[in-house]
Amino acid sequence: MRIRLSHLAVLLALTMVVTAVAGVVATYREAGDELRDVLDDDLDSQARLLARLLEAEGSRLSGGDLTGLLRTTFRPDEEDTLWVTVYDTADGSFASNLAHDLPLEEPRNGQLRLKHGGHAWEGFQRREGTLVVQLLRRADRYGEVGEEILEEITLPVLVGSAVNLALLAGLIGLSSWPITRLAREIESRNADSLAPVALPTLAAEIAVLRDTLNGMMASVDTALKRERQFASDVAHELRTPLTTLKLELAGDELDRDALRNEVNRLARLVEQLLILARLEQGRWQSAFAPVELHTLYQREIERFGTRVQRAGMTLRSELDPVTISGEATLLQALLQNLLNNVLRHCPPGTSVVVRLRRAAGVAVLEVVDTGPGIPEGQRRQLHQGFTRFDSRSEGLGIGLAICQRIAQVHGATLEFLANDDAPGLRVRVTFVQ
Amino acid sequence: MYLLLVEDDLNLGNALRKLLRKQFNVDWVRNLGSARSRVAAAQYDVVLLDLGLPDGDGVQWLDALRTEGCQTPVLILSARDRLDDRVKGLDTGADDYLVKPFEPEELLARIRALLRRKAGTAQPHFVVGALSYAPEAQQFYLDDRPISLSPQERSILAVLIQAGEKPVSRDRLLQQLYGLGEGVDSNTLEVRIHALRRQLGRERIETVRGIGYRLVAL
Numbered sequence: 001m002r003i004r005l006s007h008l009a010v011l012l013a014l015t016m017v018v019t020a021v022a023g024v025v026a027t028y029r030e031a032g033d034e035l036r037d038v039l040d041d042d043l044d045s046q047a048r049l050l051a052r053l054l055e056a057e058g059s060r061l062s063g064g065d066l067t068g069l070l071r072t073t074f075r076p077d078e079e080d081t082l083w084v085t086v087y088d089t090a091d092g093s094f095a096s097n098l099a100h101d102l103p104l105e106e107p108r109n110g111q112l113r114l115k116h117g118g119h120a121w122e123g124f125q126r127r128e129g130t131l132v133v134q135l136l137r138r139a140d141r142y143g144e145v146g147e148e149i150l151e152e153i154t155l156p157v158l159v160g161s162a163v164n165l166a167l168l169a170g171l172i173g174l175s176s177w178p179i180t181r182l183a184r185e186i187e188s189r190n191a192d193s194l195a196p197v198a199l200p201t202l203a204a205e206i207a208v209l210r211d212t213l214n215g216m217m218a219s220v221d222t223a224l225k226r227e228r229q230f231a232s233d234v235a236h237e238l239r240t241p242l243t244t245l246k247l248e249l250a251g252d253e254l255d256r257d258a259l260r261n262e263v264n265r266l267a268r269l270v271e272q273l274l275i276l277a278r279l280e281q282g283r284w285q286s287a288f289a290p291v292e293l294h295t296l297y298q299r300e301i302e303r304f305g306t307r308v309q310r311a312g313m314t315l316r317s318e319l320d321p322v323t324i325s326g327e328a329t330l331l332q333a334l335l336q337n338l339l340n341n342v343l344r345h346c347p348p349g350t351s352v353v354v355r356l357r358r359a360a361g362v363a364v365l366e367v368v369d370t371g372p373g374i375p376e377g378q379r380r381q382l383h384q385g386f387t388r389f390d391s392r393s394e395g396l397g398i399g400l401a402i403c404q405r406i407a408q409v410h411g412a413t414l415e416f417l418a419n420d421d422a423p424g425l426r427v428r429v430t431f432v433q
Numbered sequence: 434m435y436l437l438l439v440e441d442d443l444n445l446g447n448a449l450r451k452l453l454r455k456q457f458n459v460d461w462v463r464n465l466g467s468a469r470s471r472v473a474a475a476q477y478d479v480v481l482l483d484l485g486l487p488d489g490d491g492v493q494w495l496d497a498l499r500t501e502g503c504q505t506p507v508l509i510l511s512a513r514d515r516l517d518d519r520v521k522g523l524d525t526g527a528d529d530y531l532v533k534p535f536e537p538e539e540l541l542a543r544i545r546a547l548l549r550r551k552a553g554t555a556q557p558h559f560v561v562g563a564l565s566y567a568p569e570a571q572q573f574y575l576d577d578r579p580i581s582l583s584p585q586e587r588s589i590l591a592v593l594i595q596a597g598e599k600p601v602s603r604d605r606l607l608q609q610l611y612g613l614g615e616g617v618d619s620n621t622l623e624v625r626i627h628a629l630r631r632q633l634g635r636e637r638i639e640t641v642r643g644i645g646y647r648l649v650a651l
Contacts, residue, residue, distance in 0.1 A: 232513060236485065239512035240442050243534040247448035250537040255451075262444055 005176040013168055020161040027153050032146045039137070039145075040124075043082075047126040047135035054086060055128035066095040073097070083114075083121055083136040090130040107132045174203040182210060194221035230401060234273065237398065241265045272398045275333060279405040284327050291326045293363065294319040294356055300335050301354055308339075312348030315339075319356040322363040324431050326410045334406045337399040338367045338427055346371030350424075363431040370424040379416040403429075434458070434478045434548060434591060435609050439468045440510065441486050449481070452537050456571055457544075458588060458609055464488045472498065475608055477505050478595075479547050484511040484522070492525050499526035506547040510535070545569060552595045559594045562650035564633065566594045580632060585610060589625050593638070593648050600647035 054066075066086060074082045074097040085096040087104040094104070100116055107127050112134060114121045123136030178201045185197040196214040201207050241262040248258050301317045308315040335354070342352050346369050355366040407414040407429055417426040436453055438461040440446040446461050453459045460475070462468050465488050472480070484491040495507055506528040511518070514532040522530050528550070529543050545568045549555065559566040565574045573580050573590060582590065592609050593601055606622055626646060630638050639649050 232515070235514065236512035239533040240445055244442070244445040244448045246534050247445070247452050247537050251448075251451060258444055258448065265444075 005179075006172060009168055009172045009176070013165055016161060016164050016168070020157045024150075024154050024157050028146070028150050031149050031153070032142075035145060035149070036142060039142070043135055043137060044124040044126075047084075047124045047133050048128075050084070050086075050135065051126040051128035051131055051133035054133065055131050067097075070095055070097040081138040081141055083116065083123070083134075083138070085134045087132040087134070088130055089132060104132055104134075112136060174201065175206065178203065178206045178210075182206070182213070186213065189217065191224055194218070194224070230398075234398060237269050238266065241269075269398065272402060276398060276402050276405065279330075279402065279409060282409075284330065284409045287327055288325045289328075290323050291328050291331055293322045293324060293331065293365070296328060296332060297335055297354060297356060297365075300332055300339075304339050304343075307343060308352070311343050313343070313346065314351040315354070316351065317354045317356075319354070320358050322356050322358050322431075324363055324410070324433060326431075330406045330409065334403055334429065335365070335367070337403050341399060342367065342369045342371065342425075361433055363433055365429040365431070366426060368419060368424065368426045370419065370422055373418060373423050373425045374416060376418070379418075434588070434595070435475065435605075435612075436460070436544070437462070437468065437471055437475075437477045437480045439463075439465070439481065439486065439491065440483045442483070452540070453481075453544075456541070458612055460612055465491070465494050468494065472503065472505070475612075476605055478551060479544055480505055480507045481544075482507055482509050482527070484509060484513060484518075492522055495522075495527060496525050506551050508543060508547060510540075542569070548595060552597065559597075561594055561598060561648045562637070564594065564637065564648065564651075566591060575633060582629075582632070585621075586625050586629050589622075590629060593646060596647070598648055598650060600641040600644045603645040606645060 070084050070086070074084045076082070076097075083096070083098050085094055085098075085100070085102070087094040087107070089104070089107055098116070102114070102116065108125065109127055110125060112121075112123050112125045114134075114136060120139040121136035122139050122142075123134065125132060125134045127133075178199055182197060182199055185199065189195070189197075194217045196217065197210055199206070199210045201210065244262045245259065248255055248262070298317065298319055301315060304315060339352070339354075342350070346352075350369050350371045352370075353366075353368045355364075355368065357364050357366075404414050410431060412429050412431040415428045415430070417428060418424075419426050434457045436457045436459045438446065438449055438453065438459055440449060440461065441463045443463075446463065450459050450461050457478075460471055460477075462471055463486075465486050468480075468482075471477075482491045482495065491509065491511075495509075498505075498507070507526065508529045508531060509522045509527045510531050510533060511522070512533045513519075519530045519532075528547055531540060531543060545557075548568065549557065552559065557567070557569070559568070563576045565577075566572070567574070568591070571587060571591075573582060573587070573594075588609050589606055592606060603622065610621065610625075626638060634651070637649055637651055639647050641647055
């Protein structure tokens with residue numbers, strides 16, 4: 001089952017409101033009832049106290065004095081309005097703080113309800129000896145007190161609820177909304193547009209999610225670009241000889257040498273692609289065995305001798321004995337490709353040195369030429385795997401891609417450096433032993 | 434017609450030149466530097482441009498060319514077949530874009546189309562008076578009867594008829610015959626014009642004093 005955060009939030013908001021309202025109502029009712037009880041008890045005990053006091057001391061008070069006393073003691077005010085009447089059943093006289101001439105109905109003890117002056121009154125009647133004391137409170141005063149209580153408890157609950165709702169809305173705004181927007185933004189991305197997602201957010205968790213996604217998309221983008229570049233290089237390398245073949249075949253007389261050249265070129269290219277495809281499949285490490293690099297490379301350099309001579313170049317080698325764990329055919333292809341690049345791109349007169357040295361924990365293979373070299377910017381592109389930098393390449397891009405993969409498989413690094421203080425290129429492969 | 438081929442691949446360049454030489458006078462250069470100086474020196478009818486060149490990108494050069502106001506039709510020949518490459522090439526000012534590998538017939542047809550457009554006509558055949566020219570067959574007709582011409586006469590007459598009745602400079606016609614900087618014998622042009630006049634009638638090719646020649650609609 002799927003739960004929508006926004007639905008959950010609405011539910012939470014509703015329960016918050018309901019709880020607040022129920023709290024207010026319950027508090028109001030409970031407080032009202034309790035207050036009423038307290039006030040009633042108070043009124044009753046006051047009536048009883050007054051009756052006792054007057055009964056004990058009453059003989060000293062004349063009717064007029066008593067009225068005066070009651071008026072000053074039970075003065076009506078805004079907070080409370082009490083009505084007290086003292087009847088003397090002995091002589092039928094009575095005194096009250098309010099002017100009235102209501103006779104005593106019956107001299108019993110207990111609760112009392114009366115109407116006077118347009119108001120309902122509620123209170124108690126207490127009898128002591130011949131005296132009957134009625135003490136009543138205006139019924140509407142209870143309501144007023146209740147309203148005041150209601151006001152006092154409602155305000156903080158309202159404020160609290162409003163703050164809670166605002167916080168909840170903020171929480172939803174910071175989590176659910178950006179996540180929805182993030183999802184929409186990602187939906188609009190595809191292999192052709194992996195631009196970073198712009199999602200301004202205050203929530204640290206969302207920002208982390210966004211940055212992680214952007215980082216991932218950036219690396220996927222780089223990988224895709226590299227793949228595309230490589231595919232486009234391969235397409236170029238294949239299409240150019242194919243075009244030549246088409247043109248030659250459409251001609252009147254066949255130029256067999258040209259045809260053979262182009263077919264050989266395509267064959268070499270396919271061979272390189274096959275090596276690369278096999279490299280991509282991986283699992284080479286399981287076939288690794290100790291390889292004497294100096295012996296392997298010495299043989300390879302001797303094989304290149306004639307071609308180098310024919311190109312008018314010189315090839316020298318300085319090989320220290322180095323043994324590494326690797327795959328001999330791949331390591332051979334590595335040097336072949338590097339030397340082929342030199343032969344293809346350097347003019348006659350170029351001298352090439354192949355150097356193999358052992359240093360602290362590493363073995364270093366260097367192929368240094370005195371050819372035209374590669375500008376800094378293009379060298380950087382080579383490092384990034386954007387392989388092609390020229391179209392005379394005849395598989396140059398693929399050759400270098402293969403070198404890079406071979407190095408990678410052997411845990412080695414491939415670097416393109418400038419020649420120390422001469423023009424030319426220094427390709428360095430560093431094997432960690 | 435005078436074509437400039439910018440293609441760095443040796444084998445492909447050779448094959449293309451072989452194909453084009455049958456119908457056009459072709460200069461072939463293998464880098465942008467040479468292309469630049471060639472375009473500055475000669476009046477080409479069409480430039481065939483490869484994109485990935487050793488000293489730069491063809492599209493950038495094309496952009497510079499159009500900025501300078503060069504109107505020569507440019508046909509891009511490239512292995513880059515991605516949509517954005519094609520769109521970018523055309524939007525930069527290329528008149529056509531052909532993806533390698535292409536069929537030779539298609540390349541020739543596209544060059545003919547560019548030449549038509551350059552001459553300001555949509556008609557596949559060029560007509561001036563009773564003289565007409567079918568470029569795809571490289572055949573001239575006078576009063577609808579095919580006429581036979583030598584290759585050099587044909588290339589001169591092709592330039593003249595594609596200019597309509599406008600005059601064509603002697604330089605242009607000489608370039609058509611010899612290309613740039615080769616041993617030019619200006620007498621040859623007169624000899625060819627003379628031969629053409631003999632076949633087509635004297636008045637059909639008029640000498641424009643100080644400029645060159647033009648066809649007259651008869």
